[in-house]
Amino acid sequence: MKKILALLLVLCMALPVVALAEDSVTLRFSWWGGDERHAATIAVIEQYEAAHPNVTIEPEYGSSDGYNDKLATQLSGGTAPDIIQIDPAFLPSYALSDAGYLVDLKTTAFDFSLGDPAYYSLPMNGGFDGKQYGVPSGVSGAAILVNNEMAAKFGLDFHTQYTWDDLFAWAKQVHEADPEVYLFEANKTMIAVAVASWAKQNYEGKTYFDPNTKTLNYSEEELAGVFTFVKRLFDENVVAPVSYMAAYEGDNMQNDPNWVSGDKYVACFAYTSTCETLAAAAPNNTFSAGKFPLTAGSDIAAWNSNCPQVFAINAKSANLDVAVDFLNYFYNDETAMATLGSVRSVPPTARAREICAEKGLISDLLAQACDVCTSYSGIPDDSLYNGSEAKQIMWDAIEEVGYGAATPEQEAQNVFDQWTDYAASK
């Protein structure tokens, strides 16, 4: 018995020594994506591991579905990975949380020299009040994906600058010619993006919130104007009915059989990061990236480019320096850039874009979509509207207006009250 006890004691004492002697580091890196992104990201991990034999990086990948829920649980439970891919819509709630979940990369050895400060310092790209809680994974933004055959059939030209009024006229023309055809495929998430730009164009470039005073920039009457516009989109058949699109929420628009068949929509309101997926889903058609609608008589464009994902480092990481070093490699190394290509939309740094262009890693469609997107001057959404709660209120409101459950005025009052409470609670 004594012998066993002694043996156990010796073992207990020896364990930490063994752990120290090996000096091996294990990091966890989580992201969501499809097969192509998984393969490229794992290849970069393997490159890094080959150069740093003492480092093991445990990949934790999955699909976008449920990713944010899991991440929120992990962050609050203290079990989050060291390096995390985050959806920009959820970034503010993590970055600005009192719990201090994410590391300010400016306090670390992360090398920002290849990035464009004007771009990465935007709130949606991780920059908050001079602190940098993440780095953008790429350049993206909204995209109008035009089905070339359908556009030609109805004689519509999305490539010359047009206005919202043109859009309503086109929708009428298309729907009258064939009642099964709608001008746009767009779910409520995408409608909210379009409506935010319309609102800025029509209300002096105002964002919904003023984050400094934590109040609303819009009056109830102005919000009623916004929802009247939303109602027009549905009533005048610019977009498919909300009840139909409910099954294709989030990033699921490519699964809409009417989109796949290629003869029910003229265009799709999408993101640059999803436009290739959408194009591939309808193999019988060819696609191009159209221009964005503007408001006649307004000189504000307000079509933003932003990033599809942000990479951040967990403040609780036990191996912060190594995590930063890996992210550095991931972001700044040319081999890594060439491996990653455009698996996370168009790359964030000019150097990476050059490499992709040289090697033909960016498709013409994606390049075109990004060119269109960056050709407009943007007015980024404020940090309060970027929060997931505010967006959810907007999405619900769009749905209610779409279903006809509330008039634009009722909805405006409802959203005004909810947003006022939300802003005050921040």
Added chain:
Amino acid sequence: MKKKTVGRTFFSYLLIILIGIILIFPIVWMFCAAFKTNEEIFGSTGLLPRAWTSAGFHSWLAEHEGGSFGQYFVYLFHNFGESWAGTGRNSYATFFWNSFKLVMPTVALTLVSSTLVAYGFARFNFPGKKLLFGILIGTLMLPNAVVIIPRYAMYADWGWVDTYMPFYVPAALAAAPFFVYMLIQFMRGLPRDLDESAYIDGCSTFRTLVQILLPLMVPALFSAGLFQFMWTYNDYFNSLVFINSATKYTVSLGLRLSLDGESVVNWGKMMAASCIAVLPLIILFFAAQKYFVEGIATTGLKG
């Protein structure tokens, strides 16, 4: 008179066949979809894949000159091969092995622990029995979603996240009240006289359980084991919450890997993977069909 019986039999069989077709249709559809392209899945309502027809063969032949029918046959199953290869570093072999490592001990531990607890409740009187039984039944009513947050916090503190401990330990501690309750009901149906004669012959309580009661409980244990196998194998939610590393993913998590909104989903491949994933359950069902019904039918028969 006889005619009437024949007519009745005919209609009951017709009804059974119709219901049977409705129930099997999704599985047949899934299998057929594994041979289709996305376009065909979304664009046509036909069940049989174009690839099975001569038109499919000829269009393949046009792309692969000099191809033989044997090669075409291999090509037909390419979705299965590709999906088996999995995503990134892990093939379905890993996922199946992980599922096996997760499910088998969980099932075994559940059976052992549930039997012991059920034996206690069914055969012994002890202070607070009613209260404890009430609590047991109470936890039966508790939805998993309610307890998942405290469980997660607790397991995270103990460093059990990203291991299979959150599955093993509750199984070892009879935290599956449904099975405990089922076994209690079954044991109540077994005559006490058997226990008593065993005591007279000098058996201890434990030996009575092992040698007298267990052989009689086989049908109930079988159905408990089958259900626990199915539920653990199919479980997505708990695996998603507790397992992080892709190398530890089970089949249900592995299936979800290739479904992402930001990339093109090859549904044919997805359906092929689903076919592979349900295969163990289908085999299990046919192999143990007898016990599925028997176990349920005899539980609580003489309550």
